[in-house]
Amino acid sequence: MSSEERKIRVLVAKPGLDGHDRGAKVIAASFRDAGFEVIYTGLHQTPEMIVNAAIQEDVDVVALSVLSGAHMTLFPRVRELLEEEGARDVLLTGGGIIPEADMEALREAGVGRLFGPGTPTTEAVGYIREWFSTRTEQV
Numbered sequence: 001m002s003s004e005e006r007k008i009r010v011l012v013a014k015p016g017l018d019g020h021d022r023g024a025k026v027i028a029a030s031f032r033d034a035g036f037e038v039i040y041t042g043l044h045q046t047p048e049m050i051v052n053a054a055i056q057e058d059v060d061v062v063a064l065s066v067l068s069g070a071h072m073t074l075f076p077r078v079r080e081l082l083e084e085e086g087a088r089d090v091l092l093t094g095g096g097i098i099p100e101a102d103m104e105a106l107r108e109a110g111v112g113r114l115f116g117p118g119t120p121t122t123e124a125v126g127y128i129r130e131w132f133s134t135r136t137e138q139v
Contacts, residue, residue, distance in 0.1 A: 007037040008132050010061040013050040014043050015074045023095070023117075024065035030121035031063075036128070047074060051081040054090060060135075061128055064094035071098045075111045091131050095119065 012028040014021050021043055028040045039057050041050060054062050062082070066074055075092065082090050095115035098106075103114045113127050 007035060008061065008128060009037045009039070009057065009059040010063055010128065011039045011041065011050070011054050011057060011059040012063045012065070013041045013045050013053070014065050015045050015047060015050060015078070016066070016068045016070050017044060018066065018068035018070075019043055020067050021065070023067070027063065027065070027095070027121055027124060030125060031128075034125040034129075036125075047077040047081055050078055051085060051087075054082065055085050055087060059090060060132060061091045061093060063124075064092070064096075066094060066096040066098065069097070071096060071106070072102055075106050076109050079110050089135070091128070091135075093124070093127070095124070 010031050012024055012031070014024045024040070028038050032038045039053065039059065041053055050062065062078060064074060064078065079092050082088065082092065091112050093112035093114065098114055098116065106114060112131065115124050
């Protein structure tokens with residue numbers, strides 16, 4: 001199957017103790033509607049559980065939903081674990097309540113674009129599609 005025919009595989013994860021999953025479910029449904037293959041891990045996932053699932057499912061993208069304020073810990077830990085597993089080419093993106101200054105710091109630490117509340121889901125879909133097309137052109 002050529003890269004143009006292959007579905008983009010996205011793992012949507014809700015790390016930590018935050019129990020608010022509406023946004024994660026909305027983005028997972030939007031990704032599915034856009035033709036992505038979506039794996040949703042559910043609530044209360046540890047970074048280790050998320051990366052284990054990402055490796056097992058051979059995903060292209062890990063999208064975290066973080067509303068707990070722990071984004072400066074969770075995103076870097078997932079990035080670190082992905083790299084330890086040799087999955088440096090997996091895009092780590094996501095959204096939640098994340099101040100712009102923290103978004104910039106996370107970008108500098110190797111995290112992809114992050115999306116705040118109220119962002120149209122089409123922006124996240126477009127971002128992933130663009131990233132994926134650039135990635136497959138390099139292969």
